[in-house]
Amino acid sequence: MADILNLNKARKAKARQDKAVQASANRALHGRSKAERATEQQQAERARREIEGKRLDQAGPDRTE
Numbered sequence: 001m002a003d004i005l006n007l008n009k010a011r012k013a014k015a016r017q018d019k020a021v022q023a024s025a026n027r028a029l030h031g032r033s034k035a036e037r038a039t040e041q042q043q044a045e046r047a048r049r050e051i052e053g054k055r056l057d058q059a060g061p062d063r064t065e
Contacts, residue, residue, distance in 0.1 A: 032040075
């Protein structure tokens with residue numbers, strides 16, 4: 001005789017497995033490592049400081065308006 005199979009449990013197990021596979025694919029596609037995020041943040045900060053350094057203020061320290 002064949003083993004009795006609970007179809008609800010089988011269906012839910014398959015759904016969990018499919019969800020795990022999709023999550024793994026999304027992590028590979030969209031995920032970034034902590035080092036990559038830190039590098040990007042450092043580059044953004046460096047660019048912001050460079051732009052701020054080149055800003056021409058109307059009322060600088062040597063101008064009185």
